[in-house]
Amino acid sequence: MAIRSEVEQWDVVIVGAGIAGLAAAIALRKDGRSILVLEKSSMNKEVGALISLQPNASKIVDGWNMQPFLAEKKPMVDEAFRLLNVEGKLQVEMKLNTSQFGADRMLYHRQDLHDALRQAATSENMPGSPAVIRTSSGATGCDCESGTVYLSNGSSVQGSIIVGADGIRSAIRDEVIKGTTSEGSKAIPTGLSAYRILVEIDKLPKLDVPEDVFDLKRSATTMIVGHDKRVIMGPGRGGEMFGLVCLVPDPNPNGEGTSWNNPAPLGEVLEAFKAFPTWVREIMSQAPDVALWQLRDIDPLTTWTKGRAILIGDAAHAMLPTQGQGASQSIEDAEALQAFLSGIDSKSSSEEVHAQLQAIVSARYERASLIQAYSRLQAKPAASKDNKTVQLNPQEFMEYNCNYSGAKDWAKRQREAEEMAYKQTAARA
Structure with missing residues (x-):
């Protein structure tokens, strides 16, 4: 009779090695913290396309000291947003003077950005212990309470924290939202x-x-x-x-x-x-x-977390590309993991882990959901019936999207806004 081997134990198990998953692996690196990234594909050929990181995300990436990995990828600073009508006449030109946001809007080849994130996640030259990426390892589900991830080959791994970064068709999402009003939420x-x-x-x-x-x-x-x-x-x-x-x-x-x-x-x-x-x-x-x-x-979910598991990126808040914020919101999610999980280790109790995961959701949910809604709004017809006048003002979204300095700062601003609203209500009463 074969003896069943013990389930592998990791401090962090990240499901998905796309931009969200690799960013999370970088953000969560810490001396003594073991990180496993599971990816269903063989990662032989990443999809080719152009992608942007907005100032809100570029600022975070700059803080991770990614320059050695990005420099050779020939990133470009996006200097302006130009809007033309169907006749080819300029309607709006918005110079992207992003000094007010602390970073530039950067343009990358998607494959180059993905490769730089992968290198940084596994490099010996970054702070903390390198992440391990395991390809051809698709997840079929998880037990959120125990932190066990089940794989398509019949094996399983266990983590103190599970990060569901497995995209719009997330298997981890199915388990996180089971039993909630979001149950059955699929990509629409x-x-x-x-x-x-x-x-x-x-x-x-x-x-x-x-x-x-x-x-x-x-x-x-x-x-x-x-x-x-x-x-x-x-x-x-x-x-x-x-x-x-x-x-x-x-x-x-x-x-x-x-x-x-x-x-x-x-x-x-x-x-x-x-x-x-x-x-x-x-x-x-x-x-x-x-x-x-x-x-x-996907429609906004009721929650992104359950037990030891949390959803990030498209698994949590997939959005249209009309604002170019999809990748940037994944970077923001990763920074939130870094900010709130710094004190969590393998000895942390389930209650301690879940409390910090819930704090991440509280800091991120309203913002990401609103940007989701903005992206849908911008997908609506943006020109008049004669197609000669463009009825779209990108400036309306720029300040909200880019005026961001991390999850803890955003949470503080939320609290201050709530306190101010309460005081104003009390004064009127």
């Missing part, structure tokens, strides 16, 4: 899909567009809206690449196309955006391949 189609295109700038033809309207190498994000569609685009990887995310009404609302890797015909994209400026379609036409991604999000 939003009515939008996005074509993703990435091209090499030096392979693009000279575009027939004035430089004051559009310049391929301008370090800026440009959005064009009209006819219930929009294109969000900009350079990356030091100006070597140019990326476009092209939002359209979902052509297959009942489909399962949530993967970033669903191929789509180039002609389909060009037809969808035939009313957009010719120079935009010239960029699209040079795409070596196109992927169609069905955009889904």
Whole structure:
């Protein structure tokens, strides 16, 4: 008879090695703290696309001393947000003078950012003990109270803390929300899909567009809206690449196309955006391949924590890319773990662990849920019926999103606002 081996014991088990999971691994590094990151894929090929970190997240990443890992990735400072109508006329230009927020808005190739986070999480040269990443290790569920994570190969691991960073189709979320009013919450189609295109700038033809309207190498994000569609685009990887995310009404609302890797015909994209400026379609036409991604999000959950488990990133608050805050909110989540779990170790009781996890949720829930709601709001038609006037003010969201200095500071500001409201109510009474 085979003897059953004991379940592996870890201080922290992180499920998912995407941006949220790797950021959490970096944030939770501490001398003597063992961290295991479980990833269902083989991580042989990370998805290629451009991604931004807003000042609220860049400030946190800067605090992790990530420069040695990011410098060689050729990140770019995003200097402006430019909004054009479907005729290609500039409607709004917002200079991103982010000194007021303490950091820049940074543009990365997604693969480069992911690789830098992975290197930092496992490096011997970062503070604390390196994390261990175990690939081809998909989680099928967990016991939140005991901290046990069950794997698809039949094995299991146990942690004092479980971090569910396993994305919009999270298996850990199913267990955390079981028995709550959120039970059964799944990723829901939003009515939008996005074509993703990435091209090499030096392979693009000279575009027939004035430089004051559009310049391929301008370090800026440009959005064009009209006819219930929009294109969000900009350079990356030091100006070597140019990326476009092209939002359209979902052509297959009942489909399962949530993967970033669903191929789509180039002609389909060009037809969808035939009313957009010719120079935009010239960029699209040079795409070596196109992927169609069905955009889904989730309704706000009742809670993100149960027992020893907590959800972060898309598992907790998946949101549309219309504000570019998805990755940034994952970074914020990781910083909150760092701030509130600094005193937690393997000797901490279940009650002590859960109290700190609940404090994280209290500090993060309202903010992330509101940014979720903002992202949905911005997905609504942003142009007038004639498509000549853009009815979208990105400045409305910038200060709330970026004026952030960590979870504990935000919690303090929340308390102060509540106390002020109470005093005002008492004075009126």
